[in-house]
Amino acid sequence: MTGSQPGTPFGVARPTSSASGPPLVEVDSLSVSIQVDGSARSILRNVSLTIGRGEALALVGESGSGKSMTAKAIDRLLPAGARQTGSISFDGQDVAKMTGAALRSYRADVAMIFQDPRVAINPVRSIGDFMTEVLRTNTRVRSRVAADRAVKMLARVGIADGQRRLEQYPHELSGGLLQRVMIASSLLTEPRLLLADEPTTALDVSTQAEVIEILNDLRRELGLAVLFITHDLELARTFCDRTAVMYAGEIVEVGDSSAVQEAPLHPYSAGLAAARPRVDRRLARLEAIPGRPLSAVEAPDDACSFAPRCVHRVNECDEGHPELRPLGLGMVRCIRAGGTALTEKDVNHEAHR
Amino acid sequence: MAFLAKRAAILVATILVASFVIFAAMYMAPGKPIGALTGGRSVSPQALEALEQRYRLNEPFLSQYGHWLSNAIRGDLGVSIATKQDVSELIVERAGITLSLVLYAAVLIVVIGIGLGLLAGLRPGWVDTSVVVASSAAAAVPAFLSAIVLTLIFAVTLSWLPALGAGEGVVDRFVHLTLPAISLALSSIAVVARVTRTSIREESRKEHVQTAVSRGLPRRAVIIRHVLRNAAIPITTVTGITIASLIAVSAVVESAFSLNGLGQYLIVSSSSKDLAVVQGISLVLVLAFVLLNVVVDLAYAVLDPRVRLGAKAT
Numbered sequence: 230m231t232g233s234q235p236g237t238p239f240g241v242a243r244p245t246s247s248a249s250g251p252p253l254v255e256v257d258s259l260s261v262s263i264q265v266d267g268s269a270r271s272i273l274r275n276v277s278l279t280i281g282r283g284e285a286l287a288l289v290g291e292s293g294s295g296k297s298m299t300a301k302a303i304d305r306l307l308p309a310g311a312r313q314t315g316s317i318s319f320d321g322q323d324v325a326k327m328t329g330a331a332l333r334s335y336r337a338d339v340a341m342i343f344q345d346p347r348v349a350i351n352p353v354r355s356i357g358d359f360m361t362e363v364l365r366t367n368t369r370v371r372s373r374v375a376a377d378r379a380v381k382m383l384a385r386v387g388i389a390d391g392q393r394r395l396e397q398y399p400h401e402l403s404g405g406l407l408q409r410v411m412i413a414s415s416l417l418t419e420p421r422l423l424l425a426d427e428p429t430t431a432l433d434v435s436t437q438a439e440v441i442e443i444l445n446d447l448r449r450e451l452g453l454a455v456l457f458i459t460h461d462l463e464l465a466r467t468f469c470d471r472t473a474v475m476y477a478g479e480i481v482e483v484g485d486s487s488a489v490q491e492a493p494l495h496p497y498s499a500g501l502a503a504a505r506p507r508v509d510r511r512l513a514r515l516e517a518i519p520g521r522p523l524s525a526v527e528a529p530d531d532a533c534s535f536a537p538r539c540v541h542r543v544n545e546c547d548e549g550h551p552e553l554r555p556l557g558l559g560m561v562r563c564i565r566a567g568g569t570a571l572t573e574k575d576v577n578h579e580a581h582r
Numbered sequence: 583m584a585f586l587a588k589r590a591a592i593l594v595a596t597i598l599v600a601s602f603v604i605f606a607a608m609y610m611a612p613g614k615p616i617g618a619l620t621g622g623r624s625v626s627p628q629a630l631e632a633l634e635q636r637y638r639l640n641e642p643f644l645s646q647y648g649h650w651l652s653n654a655i656r657g658d659l660g661v662s663i664a665t666k667q668d669v670s671e672l673i674v675e676r677a678g679i680t681l682s683l684v685l686y687a688a689v690l691i692v693v694i695g696i697g698l699g700l701l702a703g704l705r706p707g708w709v710d711t712s713v714v715v716a717s718s719a720a721a722a723v724p725a726f727l728s729a730i731v732l733t734l735i736f737a738v739t740l741s742w743l744p745a746l747g748a749g750e751g752v753v754d755r756f757v758h759l760t761l762p763a764i765s766l767a768l769s770s771i772a773v774v775a776r777v778t779r780t781s782i783r784e785e786s787r788k789e790h791v792q793t794a795v796s797r798g799l800p801r802r803a804v805i806i807r808h809v810l811r812n813a814a815i816p817i818t819t820v821t822g823i824t825i826a827s828l829i830a831v832s833a834v835v836e837s838a839f840s841l842n843g844l845g846q847y848l849i850v851s852s853s854s855k856d857l858a859v860v861q862g863i864s865l866v867l868v869l870a871f872v873l874l875n876v877v878v879d880l881a882y883a884v885l886d887p888r889v890r891l892g893a894k895a896t
Contacts, residue, residue, distance in 0.1 A: 304796050336798030343793060351790040351808055353815070353886055362807070363797045398887040418798070 251321065252279035253422060253454045254303065258315035261302055269312065271525045272298050274479040276315075277553075280422065285448060285455040287465030287486060289501065290475035291522040296458045299475070300424040303456065304339050305332060319422070333367060340415035341424040345431035346407035350399045357395030360414040367418075375417075382413040386443050405436030412444060416451070423448065423455045429464075441468060462490045462502050474498045477534040478525025484559025494561035496539045533563070541565050585883060585890065593876055600868040601654070605647045608857055637663070637857075650861065659862035664854055669862040673844065677866070679748050680832055680843035682755065686763035687770070687832075688825045695771040696817060699778020703786075703813075704805065713775060720772035725831050728765040729838035736761060746840045762839040766831060770824045777820040781813035788812070815885045822878030826871050 261273040273295045280286045288296045301307055303317055305324060317324040319335065327335050343349035350359055360382075361375035370378070380391035386409040388394055399407055408428060415423065425444065429437035445468055448455050457469050465472045465486055472489040474482040474497065482495040493499040500518035520538035528534040529550070536546040545564055553562045561567075625633075634640045638649060653660065659669035702713035723731075737745030749758030785791065786809050794804045833845025840846075844863050851859035883890045 306792060306796055333798035333800065336796060341793070341796040343789065345789075348789045349793045351794070351812065352888060353812055354807075355887075362794075362803075363799060366799055366803050400888050415797075 253282045253284075253320055254278075254280040254456070255318045256299070256303065256315070257317075259299070259302060259317060260314045261298060261307060261311055263308060263311045271528075272311075272478055273302065274477075274525055274528070276475075276478075276480055278473055278480065278483070280454050280456055282421075283448075283452040283454055284471070285457055285469040287457045287459060287469035287472040288475060289459055289462055289465050289472055289489075289498075291460060293522055293524050294475040295478040295525060296475055297426050298478075300341070300426050300456055300458055303422075304336060304341055304424055306341075337363060337367060337418040338420050339422045339424060340418065340420035342408070342411055342415055342426065342428045344427040345404075346411045347399065347404060347431070349411060350407060352399050354398075355395065356397050356399065356402070356410055359399075360395065360410065360417065363414075363418055378417060379413070382417055383410070385416075385447065386410075386413045387439070388413070403436075404432050405440060408432060408436075408440050409443060412440070412447070416447065419451075421454060423453050424458075425455060426458045427460070430459075444468070460501075461505070462498070463505055466490045474501065477523040477528040479528075479534070479562065480553060480560075481535065481562045482559060483553075484557075484561075488557075488559060494556055494559055494566045495535075495563045496541050496565075497535045500538075535563075589876055589879055593872060596872050597869060600872070601651060601865055602647065604861055604864045604868065605650060606643075608861055609643055609646070654862075654865060659865070660858035662851075662856055662859050664851070664856045664859075669858050672847070672859065673862055673866055676842055676844045676847050679841050680829075680836070680845060683759055683762055683766065683832055683835070683841065683843060684825070684828050686756075686759050687767035687828055690763060690767040691770045691774050691825060692821060694767075695774030696778050696821065698771070698775040699817070700782065700810075702775065702779040703782030710779070713779065717772035717775045721769050721776070723769055725765055725769065725834050726838060728768045729762070729835055732761050732765050733838075748841050748843075759841075762835045762841060765838070766828055766835045770828065773824055774817075774821050778813070778817050781816045782809060785809045785813040815882065818881050818885060819878055822874060822881065826874035826878070829867050829871050829874075 256276055256278045259273055259276040260271070262269040262271045264270075276295070276299055278286065278288075278299075288299060290296050298307070302313060303319075303324070305327070307313065313325070319339070322335075324335065357376060357379065360379040361370075361372065364370040364375040364378065365372060376395060379395060383391035383394060388406065388409055394402070394406075394410070402410065408431075412428075423444075428444065429440050432440060441464065444455075447453070455469070457465065459465055462472070466489075469486050471483065472486040473480050474489065474493075474495060476497050482489060482493065482498045484494065489498055490502050493502050497518070500516070503516040504518060518538055519540075523534055523537070531550055532547040533539070533542075533551050536542050539546065543565065551562045551564050553560050556567045631640075638646050641649075650660070657670055659673070661667065662669055662672060665672070698713050698717070702710040733745045736743045743761050744758050745761060747758055749755045791804060791808050794808045799807075830845075832843065833848055835841070836843040836846035837849060844867065848860060848863045848867075851863070
């Protein structure tokens with residue numbers, strides 16, 4: 230088999246809804262480092278990505294690969310002392326230059342949903358207080374009006390008895406219900422971009438599907454652009470037009486979501502795809518990528534970061550840091566991609582040797 | 583309502599247990615109260631018997647306790663062996679001084695302790711460092727030592743404030759109680775300041791605070807409604823318990839500044855084996871301590887809906 234995979238929907242990129250005109254978000258060569266004990270530790274390395282209007286982009290990778298940091302950088306939520314180079318622009322505006330009221334209205338334009346709603350929502354304030362707070366404070370909407378809007382939005386995420394819910398406290402709601410509250414309240418400010426940081430990871434499996442469905446419906450109805458962070462390629466495919474795979478603080482592959490899952494270009498993406506349990510195939514054992522994930526700090530600047538764990542490694546992999554280069558319809562940061570077959574089968578085979 | 587009923591039941595139980603412990607401790611303490619009654623003189627057996635009868639000293643322990651408790655519930659704490667005065671009256675006479683001393687110290691702790699803690703928690707840098715250093719030093723100073731040092735500086739050397747007595751009238755009382763209140767409050771101010779600072783720092787790092795920031799709320803609103811609001815829970819608890827503990831420490835300070843309060847009287851009566859007085863004062867102090875703790879619990883429930891609704895805090 231050769232580089233581009235036959236029988237995959239590589240050529241039939243799904244229509245990216247209303248992605249016309251300049252992209253909504255443009256992240257250009259973003260690098261972030263934080264100070265730890267006086268020395269700078271790299272977290273993100275040269276991350277570039279775009280999200281079109283109404284487009285959903287998935288950011289996939291293991292823990293510590295820099296997915297959440299990318300979202301935080303976009304929402305200007307990096308920890309104090311973090312150093313950032315490169316630029317982020319939203320609707321043509323330089324995000325780094327925003328201050329005061331402009332920054333606050335930007336943050337209302339960019340809603341964020343967090344992994345665990347039980348810690349992301351203040352436990353001692355009521356649901357109603359949480360939901361309407363931004364409207365009351367920033368846009369001076371009267372409490373009654375804000376509450377009405379909250380109830381309506383709760384109905385849209387499938388919570389019928391909104392009025393009663395507003396009087397309850399977070400600990401009285403289940404995780405799934407609370408995540409819907411989180412989603413509803415993030416949409417109250419009519420954002421244009423949704424940063425969803427593993428919004429279903431902390432929920433049980435049946436609730437996960439519900440939450441994803443709600444998010445998917447709402448994003449299409451409202452024409453929301455989404456940056457969807459997950460470690461699940463399958464989930465990325467059901468939810469997102471395009472998928473970017475991150476490893477050790479940098480993007481190693483970008484492409485159409487189904488292509489990334491079914492015909493990955495980068496060995497790491499292939500490993501991720503193979504590591505997922507499948508219902509349609511019997512496997513002797515679940516594949517795992519050998520070795521442990523590398524943090525951006527440990528990643529070398531003069532070699533491929535993934536090389537130590539890669540089954541396709543050759544000497545050239547250690548001789549220079551690969552660039553993100555176009556291949557087929559996607560982009561990949563691997564010198565061997567395209568030249569070698571990286572199907573799931575091959576990866577499985579190699580890993581078993 | 584269920585919460586209040588439960589708290590009330592716990593309150594009654596605590597006081598019952600405490601009263602038993604107080605009575606039993608005095609019963610088992612070395613030395614016979616009869617010695618205090620006779621003042622060491624030799625007394626005829628008939629007179630001794632009469633005294634024992636009068637103070638129920640010859641009855642079994644549980645019966646003595648029962649009598650004492652049922653009287654105490656009706657407000658009758660017996661008669662002082664030394665002065666033959668009613669113990670309840672003696673306590674009421676002195677409670678005012680102790681109460682105003684503890685209140686004064688409590689105000690100092692709340693205003694200065696929490697104030698410094700807020701300052702340090704919200705202003706990292708030299709303000710924070712100074713508060714941390716000063717509070718570390720102050721927290722280590724026991725009340726008897728601060729009493730001596732404060733007296734030396736402000737009463738002896740500078741002659742700004744009186745060192746002895748409680749004063750007459752409101753203003754004079756206030757002036758007289760200043761040094762005692764400071765020495766009583768000093769280490770507690772330091773403790774409360776540190777707890778306040780730590781709570782604020784911890785709360786600021788919480789994820790829900792980040793959520794509030796991410797939603798575009800102004801910094802002021804984030805700090806007041808999320809950081810301070812949530813930090814208020816541990817701060818209130820620690821402040822309340824610290825103030826309750828002052829009730830015990832007040833005895834030391836009252837002695838050091840010759841204040842005729844409950845604490846000092848407790849010490850004097852203990853050394854003269856004045857049983858009824860010691861038991862009475864101990865009971866009142868325990869009652870005050872337990873009541874203050876109930877107030878803290880109630881405040882906790884008001885501040886934290888998870889407690890109020892009987893759910894487990896996660």
